Structure formats: C-alpha cells, structure tokens
Amino acid sequence: MHEPLRPGAPARHDGGRPFAHTSFGRRKVRQEAAARAVFLAMTLLMVAPLVAIVSHLVIEAWPALSLEFLLDIPRERMTTGGIWPAFVGTIYLVVISLAVAAPIGVLAAVYLNEYAKDSWFNRVISLAVINLAGVPSIVHALFGLGAFVYAARFGFSVAAASLTLAIMTLPVIIASTREALSAVPMSFREACWNVGATRWQTIRGVVLPNSTSGILTGIILQVSRAAGETAPIMFTGAVLYKAVERGTLLPYYLDDQCMALSMHLYVLTTQVPNVAPAIPYATAVVLLGSVLLVNGSAIGLRIWLRNRKRW
Amino acid sequence: MTPPGTTRSGARPGRPFVSLAAERAMEAAIRLSGISAIVFVLAIFFFIFREAAPVLFSDEFKPLEFLFSVQWYPTSVVDIRYGTLALTAGTVGVTLVAMLLAVPFGLGAAIFVSEFCGRRLRETLKIVIEILAAIPSVVWGFVALTVISRLMVSYTSAPVGVNMLNGGIVLALMSVPIIVSIGEDALKAVPDSYREAALAMGATRWQLVVRVLLPAARNGLLAAVLLGVGRAVGETMAVLMATGHAVQIPHGLLDSVRTLTANIAAELGEAPAGSAHYRVLFLTGIQLFILTFVVNLAADLAIRGVRRK
Amino acid sequence: MTAAAAPRAKIEVEDLRLSYGHREAIHGISFEVMANEILGVIGPAQSGKTSLLRCLNRTIDFVAGAHVSGTIRVDGEDVRAMRDVFELRRRVGMVAPLPVGLPMSIYDNVAFAPRCAGLRAKGDLDAIVERCLRQAALWDEVKDRLGSLGTKLSGGQQQRLTIARALSHQPDILCLDEFSIAIDPVTTMRIEDVLKELKRDVTIILVTNLTQQARRLADRTMFLMAGDLVEIGRNEVVFSDRPARQQTYDYINGLFG
Numbered sequence: 016m017h018e019p020l021r022p023g024a025p026a027r028h029d030g031g032r033p034f035a036h037t038s039f040g041r042r043k044v045r046q047e048a049a050a051r052a053v054f055l056a057m058t059l060l061m062v063a064p065l066v067a068i069v070s071h072l073v074i075e076a077w078p079a080l081s082l083e084f085l086l087d088i089p090r091e092r093m094t095t096g097g098i099w100p101a102f103v104g105t106i107y108l109v110v111i112s113l114a115v116a117a118p119i120g121v122l123a124a125v126y127l128n129e130y131a132k133d134s135w136f137n138r139v140i141s142l143a144v145i146n147l148a149g150v151p152s153i154v155h156a157l158f159g160l161g162a163f164v165y166a167a168r169f170g171f172s173v174a175a176a177s178l179t180l181a182i183m184t185l186p187v188i189i190a191s192t193r194e195a196l197s198a199v200p201m202s203f204r205e206a207c208w209n210v211g212a213t214r215w216q217t218i219r220g221v222v223l224p225n226s227t228s229g230i231l232t233g234i235i236l237q238v239s240r241a242a243g244e245t246a247p248i249m250f251t252g253a254v255l256y257k258a259v260e261r262g263t264l265l266p267y268y269l270d271d272q273c274m275a276l277s278m279h280l281y282v283l284t285t286q287v288p289n290v291a292p293a294i295p296y297a298t299a300v301v302l303l304g305s306v307l308l309v310n311g312s313a314i315g316l317r318i319w320l321r322n323r324k325r326w
Numbered sequence: 327m328t329p330p331g332t333t334r335s336g337a338r339p340g341r342p343f344v345s346l347a348a349e350r351a352m353e354a355a356i357r358l359s360g361i362s363a364i365v366f367v368l369a370i371f372f373f374i375f376r377e378a379a380p381v382l383f384s385d386e387f388k389p390l391e392f393l394f395s396v397q398w399y400p401t402s403v404v405d406i407r408y409g410t411l412a413l414t415a416g417t418v419g420v421t422l423v424a425m426l427l428a429v430p431f432g433l434g435a436a437i438f439v440s441e442f443c444g445r446r447l448r449e450t451l452k453i454v455i456e457i458l459a460a461i462p463s464v465v466w467g468f469v470a471l472t473v474i475s476r477l478m479v480s481y482t483s484a485p486v487g488v489n490m491l492n493g494g495i496v497l498a499l500m501s502v503p504i505i506v507s508i509g510e511d512a513l514k515a516v517p518d519s520y521r522e523a524a525l526a527m528g529a530t531r532w533q534l535v536v537r538v539l540l541p542a543a544r545n546g547l548l549a550a551v552l553l554g555v556g557r558a559v560g561e562t563m564a565v566l567m568a569t570g571h572a573v574q575i576p577h578g579l580l581d582s583v584r585t586l587t588a589n590i591a592a593e594l595g596e597a598p599a600g601s602a603h604y605r606v607l608f609l610t611g612i613q614l615f616i617l618t619f620v621v622n623l624a625a626d627l628a629i630r631g632v633r634r635k
Numbered sequence: 636m637t638a639a640a641a642p643r644a645k646i647e648v649e650d651l652r653l654s655y656g657h658r659e660a661i662h663g664i665s666f667e668v669m670a671n672e673i674l675g676v677i678g679p680a681q682s683g684k685t686s687l688l689r690c691l692n693r694t695i696d697f698v699a700g701a702h703v704s705g706t707i708r709v710d711g712e713d714v715r716a717m718r719d720v721f722e723l724r725r726r727v728g729m730v731a732p733l734p735v736g737l738p739m740s741i742y743d744n745v746a747f748a749p750r751c752a753g754l755r756a757k758g759d760l761d762a763i764v765e766r767c768l769r770q771a772a773l774w775d776e777v778k779d780r781l782g783s784l785g786t787k788l789s790g791g792q793q794q795r796l797t798i799a800r801a802l803s804h805q806p807d808i809l810c811l812d813e814f815s816i817a818i819d820p821v822t823t824m825r826i827e828d829v830l831k832e833l834k835r836d837v838t839i840i841l842v843t844n845l846t847q848q849a850r851r852l853a854d855r856t857m858f859l860m861a862g863d864l865v866e867i868g869r870n871e872v873v874f875s876d877r878p879a880r881q882q883t884y885d886y887i888n889g890l891f892g
Contacts, residue, residue: 043530050532051442057434058451061502065458068469119359119366126360130353133699136364143367149553149622150370150615151560152463153590157611158370161377165599182366189363206735206797208694210748210804211724215352220747225738243462246562250594277464284468285567299468303461310460314453325738326786 072303076296084297086262093256093283094290098298100259100266101279105305107173107267108248108275109241112180117234120188127189128196129218140189147186152246155183159251174269176252183247184237191233195226200326228320235313239306245277253278255286276302374615378608392609398573400593400603408606410613415575416490416583417617420565421558423494423579424501428558429551431498432505436550437535439506440513452507459503467567470496474568484580486570491579493569497561501554508553512546513539545628552625560618562587586614643711645670645808645838646691651705653686653862655698660686663705664864666857668808673834675849675856675870676842679886682859684842688810691840692727693720709808725752728801728837732813734793736785737800741768741777744785744796748804763803770833771799772825791822798826802833809833810840815848827852846887850874858883 087097127137159179169175199222207217245253253275259266267273280302283295381387395409439451474495475487484491516539524534540547570582571592584592590607597604644667653661661683668674676684689695690703693714707714709726717723725748737744745764754760764781768774773795777788785796794814801809811830815823830839830852843849849856850870857867858880866873866883878884885891 043528046530046532050530050535051438054434054438054442057431058438061431061435061458061499061506062451062454064499065454068473071473072469119363122356122359123363126356126363130356131360136360140364140367143364143371145622145626146615146619147367147370149556149560149618151562151587151618153562153587153594154374154611154614155370156594157377157590157608158373160594161373161608162369166373182370185363186367189367202731202733202735203737205694205697205731206737206800207747208697209692209724209729209731210751210800211721212748212751213349213721215349215356216751220751221737221739239460243460243464245462245464246591249591277462280464280468281563281567284471295468295472299465303465306460306462307457310456314456325784326736 069303072296072300076293076300079291079293079297080300085301088259088261089256093287095294097261098276098279098301099261100257101274101276101298102301103259103264103266104173104253104257104273105242105276107273108177108180108253109238111173111177112184112241113234113238115178116181116185116188116237120185121192121230121234124189124192124196125218125223128193129214129222144186144190148190152183152244155179155244155247156250158182159247164251170270171254171272172252172270173267173273174252176248176273176275179247179251180241180244183244184241187240188233188237191236192226192230195229195233196222198229199225225325228316228323232313232316232320235309235316239309239313242309243277243302243306245275245281248275249278249281255282276305371615374608374611378605378612381602381605381609382612396573396575398589400597400606406602410586410610412573412575413584413586413589413610414613416569416573417559417585417587419490419576419583420493420497420569420585421555423490424497424558425551425555427494427498428501428505428554432502432550432554433509433547435502436506436509436513436547437539440510441531441535441539455503455506458499459507461500463500463561463563464567466496466500466564470564470568482580486582488568488570488582489580490569490576490583493565493583493585494579496564496568497558500561500564501557504557505550505554508550509543509547512543512550515546516542549625549628552621552628556618556621556625559621560587560614562591566591586610586617590614644668645710646840647706647708647711649706649708651687651690651707652703653683653690653695654702656700660862661690662862664859664862666864666867668838668840669855670838671834671836672854673830673839673841673852675853676840676859677844677846677849677856677886678859678865679861679891680844681861683862684859685812687859688729688812688840688842691808691810692724692729694724694729696720721751725804726806726808728804728806728809730794730797730801730809730811730814732816734790734797734817736788736793736796738784738786740782741785741788741796742781745799745803748800752804767799767802770802770829771795772829773799791818794818794822795826795829798829806837808838808840810842812842813844815843815845846874858886860886 084097085102086099088099090096127140131137156179159175159182163169163175163178164171167175169178203221203225204217207221212220252272254272255274255278257267257272257274259274276298280295280298283290283298392408392410393414394411395407396412396415397407397409398412399405399407435451439448443451470492471488474492478484478487478489478492482491520538520542521534524538529537565585566588569584569588571584572582573584573589574581576583590610593603594607597607646668648667649665650663651661651665652659652663664683664687676687678684686695689698691707691709691714695701695703703715709723714723737747739747742764745767746760749760749763754763765774765778768777773792776792777783785793788796794817798814814826818826827848830841833839841849841853853870855867855869856873858865858873860882866878866880868879872878873883874887876884878887
C-alpha cells in the first residue's frame with residue numbers, strides 16, 4: 016500500500032511495497048507469482064484441449080463443409096453426400112418437443128410459483144426436478160420407449176421421439192421459469208393486489224412481462240440440449256437412414272421415422288464403413304456449430320436483459 | 327348498500343362479464359398445466375418401474391446375484407445370467423479416473439477465475455466454460471473415437487484406443503465445466519471480510535486460498551465435485567463410444583470396460599419388447615436412477631449446508 | 636332532540652380475531668370508523684396494526700395459515716361474505732410502508748387499477764391519471780415524463796405515486812400503513828396536506844408509529860398494543876394528560892417503545 020508522502024520526504028523507489036527488499040518480502044512476492052502461475056496453468060490445461068479439439072474438428076471438416084453439404088442427401092450408402100435429412104430431422108424434433116414442453120412448462124411454473132407457493136405440490140415437484148435434472152439420458156430413452164413407443168402405441172416415430180425430448184426438457188424449463196418468476200419482487204405483486212387486481216391480472220401485467228427474458232433464456236438453452244441428445248431419440252424414432260428428397264422442407268410426418276444430426280454422427284462414426292473422412296467431421300462441426308449458435312443467442316439475451324433492468 | 331364512489335364525479339367502471347369468464351378460463355388452464363406437469367414428471371418414475379416390475383417381483387429374481395455377480399450373459403442360450411457388478415465397476419472406474427483428472431484442474435481453474443483473474447479474462451474464461459458445457463455428448467464420443475483414440479494408441483501401450491482411460495479423459499472434460507462454475511459460485515459466496523482479514527494479516531494469496539478460502543467454501547466445493555460426479559455417472563453416448571465393449575472388471579487403465587449407461591444403450595435395441603432381458607435393462611435403469619439420485623441428494627445437502635451458514 | 640337516526644358508521648369491526656398458525660395476533664377487538672374522519676392507529680411494533688389493515692381489504696387471504704374470525708362491515712356489508720373481493724379492494728385504497736413504483740411507466744402505474752377494472756377508453760384513463768397525480772401532489776413534477784419508468788423515481792415520489800395509484804380506483808376508504816417511514820420530512824408534510832384535502836371525500840385510516848403524526852392529522856385515535864385495543868377516542872382525550880388508560884399516556888409520552 017502506498018503511504019502518503021510527507022512534505023520534503025524523498026520519493027519512494029520500492030513501488031509502494033515497503034518490504035520488497037527484505038528476503039521475506041521477496042519470498043512472498045515469488046510465492047504470489049508462483050501461485051498465480053500454478054492456477055493459470057491449471058486453467059489453461061482445461062482450456063487448451065477445447066481449443067485444440069475445436070480447431071482439429073474444423074480443420075478436418077473443412078474439405079466437406081459447404082452449403083451443398085447441408086442441403087444434399089447422403090449418397091452411396093452414406094459414404095458421401097450431405098446431411099439434409101438429418102439436419103431437418105433435428106429441427107423437426109426440437110421444434111415439436113419445445114412446442115409441447117415450453118407452454119406446459121411455463122404455465123406449470125406460473126402455477127407453482129404464483130398459485131401454489133406453499134403447498135406440498137411445490138415440494139414434491141422441487142424434489143422431482145432436482146432428481147430429473149441429473150438423470151442419465153438413457154433413462155429418458157427407457158421412459159420414451161416404454162411410454163410413447165409401446166404404451167401409447169406411437170411406435171418408432173417422430174411423435175414418440177419428440178415427446179421423449181419434451182419430457183426430458185420439461186423439468187428444467189419448469190425450474191428455470193420458476194427462477195425467473197421468483198426474481199420479480201413480492202412487493203410488486205402486493206401493490207397490484209392492493210388495487211384490486213386478480214392473480215392473473217397481476218401475473219399478466221407485472222410478473223410475466225418482467226420475467227420474459229429469463230424464461231426465454233431457459234427455453235433456448237433447452238433447445239440446444241434437445242438438439243444434441245442422441246440416446247433419447249435413438250430408441251424412439253431416429254434411424255440410420257430414411258430416404259428423403261434433397262432440400263425438401265417438410266419431409267417427415269408425425270408417424271414417420273426420421274434422421275437426426277446427433278444420431279447421424281453416431282451412426283457415421285460407428286456403423287458406416289468407408290466414409291469419406293471429412294464427412295463425420297463436417298457433421299460434428301455442423302452439430303456443434305448449431306448448438307453453439309443457439310447457446311450464444313441465449314447468452315446474448317442474458318446480457319441484453321441485464322442491461323434492461325427495470326428496477 | 328350505498329353505491330360506492332358516487333360522491334365524486336365519474337361513475338365507477340364496471341367489469342364486463344366476458345372478461346371475468348376469460349380470466350377464470352386462464353386460471354383454469356394454468357392449474358391444469360401445473361397438475362399435468364406434475365403428472366408427467368412423476369410418470370417417468372412410474373413407467374420405468376412398471377416395465378421393470380415383473381422381473382423385480384418374480385420368484386427367480388435374486389437381488390444379491392443381480393448386484394454383485396460379474397456374470398452378465400443376457401443372451402446366452404444355455405445359462406442366462408444378469409449380474410451387474412462388472413457394469414457397476416465400469417461406471418465407478420471411469421468416473422474415478424474422470425474425477426482424478428477433473429477435480430484438481432476444475433478446482434484450480436475455479437480458484438483462478440475467482441481469485442487471480444482480471445475482469446476481462448474472467449468474462450472470456452466464463453464463455454469458454456459455457457462452450458465446453460454445451461458440447462453435445464455424441465460429439466465428445468466422436469472426439470474420443472477419433473482424436474483421443476489415435477493419441478492413445480500412439481503414446482501408450484494400448485492395443486486399441488477405446489478403454490477406461492479414454493472414457494475417463496472424455497468424462498473429465500465434460501465434468502470440468504460444472505465443477506468450475508459451481509466451485510466459482512462457492513468461492514464467491516465466501517464473504518470478502520475473510521479475504522480482507524487474511525490479507526491484512528500479511529497472508530499471500532496462496533495462503534489465503536489454502537488456509538482460508540478452501541475451508542470456508544468446502545461445502546460448496548464438495549457440492550461442485552458431487553455434481554461433476556453426477557454428470558460423469560449419468561453420461562451415456564460419450565462413454566458408449568469411448569470405453570470399448572468388454573463387460574469385465576477393469577484391472578488397469580487400458581482395459582476395455584462397459585458402464586451401466588452404455589450397457590443399456592448397447593443392448594436395448596436387441597432386446598425384444600417385454601422379454602426378461604428388456605425388463606432387466608429397465609432394472610439397471612432403476613439402478614442408475616438411484617445412483618444419480620443419491621449423488622444429487624448429497625450435492626443438494628452440501629449446498630443446503632452452505633446456505634445455513 | 637331530533638328524531639334523526641345516529642349516522643351509520645362507515646366501518647364496523649366486531650370481535651375481530653386473527654391468528655397466524657398458533658400465534659394469535661389480534662385478540663378480539665371491536666371499534667367503529669365514522670365516515671369522512673381520519674382515524675389514527677398507533678402502537679408499538681407487532682401490535683397487529685398492519686394485520687388489521689390486511690383483514691380490512693382481505694389481502695390477509697394471501698397469507699398462508701392466517702385464520703380470521705369476527706366481523707368487519709363496510710357500509711353495513713360483511714367483507715368476508717362479499718363475493719367479489721376485488722371490488723372490495725377497489726373500495727379500500729392501501730398505501731404500504733415502503734414506496735413501490737411498479738416497473739412500468741408512470742402513466743401505466745396510475746392507469747393499472749382502472750384497466751384491471753375494465754376501463755379502456757384513452758380519454759377516461761388520461762383524465763384519471765391527471766386527477767390522481769394532482770391529488771397526490773405529484774403532477775407538476777412528472778407531467779412531462781409520464782412515459783418514464785415508475786421505479787426510477789425517488790422514494791418520496793414513489794410514495795406519492797403509490798397514493799395516486801390508491802386513488803385511481805376511487806376508494807371510499809384509504810388506509811395508510813406507516814407511509815412516512817421511508818421518505819423525507821418535506822414529502823411527508825406534502826402528503827399530510829394531501830390527506831387533509833382528501834378527508835372531504837374519503838374515510839382515512841392512518842396507521843403510524845409517529846404518535847405526533849396521529850395527533851396532527853387524526854380526528855380520533857386508536858391505541859393497539861400486542862393485539863389488544865387499549866383505547867380509542869377523540870384526539871382531545873387520547874392525547875391529553877388524562878386519557879382513558881394509563882398505558883396510552885405512557886406510550887404517547889415515550890415511557891415505552
């Protein structure tokens with residue numbers, strides 16, 4: 016720490032570190048620098064593999080990456096060609112599953128946080144959500160198989176796979192929506208009730224408009240999760256190969272089986288011989304890129320919302 | 327009753343009957359969603375249990391053999407056996423390797439980000455961590471099968487690149503983001519007064535971290551590690567592609583293993599619906615449920631311990 | 636003596652009891668509030684003053700575990716038997732201790748209650764917003780920025796905004812719960828002037844921890860302590876040297892907190 020100069024006193028040459036010339040002081044400075052270096056090294060060791068892996072993926076994928084790759088269908092027993100059916104299949108699955116899970120999840124969170132706050136419902140759901148957040152994705156696959164493919168008789172289909180993804184994302188959507196709703200201070204609600212507003216008027220007028228960004232962020236993060244998962248769709252509707260016309264926008268019906276990016280990557284890596292080497296890499300890059308794009312927009316939304324704080 | 331408000335000019339606005347009805351409808355829809363969501367969430371437990379139940383409650387089921395035998399021969403023609411010990415050992419082994427790598431580096435990174443880092447660098451690192459966390463597990467599996475496998479064969483004596491070590495490395499990379507972000511939260515929760523007091527007494531930052539912060543934040547750091555463990559235990563696709571397929575208790579890092587999760591993924595496609603094999607796979611699903619529940623509960627209790635302080 | 640009947644009290648409270656779970660917060664109190672008077676309510680903390688107000692406009696319904704018995708009548712009508720509780724809350728304006736500006740524009744803050752009640756016409760809403768902001772002595776300060784956020788106002792302005800909001804649904808009864816706790820003395824004085832004006836049209840219940848405020852503003856004052864009604868009477872009596880109860884004198888003169 017710097018001491019104030021006394022009038023007439025000579026300027027300090029020790030950079031404000033009065034003990035730096037003692038051996039004890041020197042040792043402490045060295046220790047400090049060493050500590051910083053150690054922890055920095057540990058961090059870099061974590062960061063470096065990521066950078067290395069992503070660069071390696073992009074480099075290996077480069078020969079195959081193009082718009083054509085995206086729009087074309089797999090050819091020659093999937094050893095060349097593109098990934099269109101898988102790409103559009105993932106979009107199908109994600110859109111349908113979120114169309115089911117998001118409204119139910121948001122309304123359920125509204126119910127739990129605004130109507131049933133002190134009930135046993137709330138505690139049961141909290142416990143269940145904690146559990147389900149950590150459940151292995153293969154268990155979701157088991158559920159989807161048992162419930163949607165067999166019990167509900169949807170068979171292996173887009174419908175079954177989407178519903179499986181919906182149930183997978185539902186608990187987290189409920190949790191993140193509840194968090195966004197709780198961030199709105201109770202005093203706002205009380206002020207609304209005091210002037211005769213009903214619960215729903217209060218929710219619609221004050222609570223929801225001021226938690227929209229948080230709710231949307233939570234939903235967007237689940238979009239990327241749903242797009243990346245393989246196991247839940249592998250046993251409920253995603254298949255190795257499905258014949259589709261190049262570039263068609265709506266190639267699947269609800270009772271069709273479909274291809275999906277994540278499944279396609281798995282299949283290309285483990286079950287298709289003689290693939291042109293760049294193609295699995297390019298598939299991985301497209302999948303990773305889409306996921307990161309979606310996550311990036313969620314982060315952007317979160318930053319934007321931080322700047323728009325209204326209280 | 328005296329009509330209220332008539333002492334002042336302007337009549338009171340009335341409430342149209344239609345809007346009142348629309349509101350009741352909205353509140354009913356909300357209640358319905360709430361209850362149906364609870365139903366769906368509980369349905370998961372119910373269904374898995376339902377599919378496994380016939381085997382679980384049958385006379386031939388021997389729980390001790392199920393849990394502690396290494397003989398897993400579900401498709402044998404002569405002698406079907408369902409012992410999951412090797413699978414459990416696979417899960418435990420891979421998770422252990424992963425944690426041995428992830429915990430030191432993850433906690434070290436958490437300490438760096440929380441205590442030694444400037445604001446700019448911190449924002450960048452947090453973005454890097456979010457990217458790491460967002461990578462889908464099948465992409466990690468792909469990396470394991472191509473990149474790590476090749477490195478493994480080149481630099482070690484392993485005959486094949488897929489083994490427990492490969493799985494451990496991949497799982498470590500996948501668990502690190504959770505350990506770092508929750509660990510950082512735990513360190514941030516330590517009051518600044520602790521830091522000021524230690525620095526005022528002349529401690530170096532190293533001493534501050536080791537002697538003051540780590541003990542103070544130990545509940546939160548424990549939770550971070552437990553959640554990392556939960557992530558590793560529950561991972562399916564990456565370990566499916568990274569660990570090889572042998573159902574055996576591993577004796578060395580370079581042995582091929584199979585985890586509980588990968589086992590279900592590998593065999594579910596071939597087990598006929600409703601067969602004993604199928605139901606036993608659901609039973610292992612329940613095992614996984616219980617395992618991850620215990621780990622998550624422990625993490626939750628650790629975090630609760632932090633809040634009580 | 637004329638044959639005219641005694642004027643009906645605006646609010647009649649009979650044997651009101653309130654408990655939160657097992658803890659009884661109000662032990663059977665009874666009193667009346669006359670129309671167009673200001674009733675001061677004084678007493679130490681945890682006396683049940685805020686709880687009493689919550690029973691009056693039935694926001695006590697939102698508190699889990701709260702149990703109310705006894706009767707509260709407004710204009711002869713039992714509030715707990717009212718079907719449309721929202722109508723009740725529009726008849727009773729409430730101002731909380733901490734200023735609350737809703738996170739919307741100032742205009743929307745004041746227009747919120749009328750909109751909830753079904754009023755949509757812009758002309759009507761404009762008139763209500765201006766009238767209420769004038770009544771709350773806030774109009775001149777905000778008339779050029781009605782679109783700016785209510786939460787960005789100062790504490791004193793937000794409290795006046797709350798009063799404007801409370802007036803926007805034309806209540807007959809206005810309850811103020813320690814309104815001056817979080818605002819500066821100048822704004823407090825301005826609001827006290829507002830209350831003296833409002834008394835012509837509205838019955839006011841003024842809960843306050845500042846006994847001198849009750850002395851200044853109220854016609855009658857009620858002294859609550861630990862859920863019991865110790866004394867209620869005209870200010871000339873309550874604040875004199877010989878109120879009906881010794882406790883009242885001791886409290887007002889600061890012999891206990």
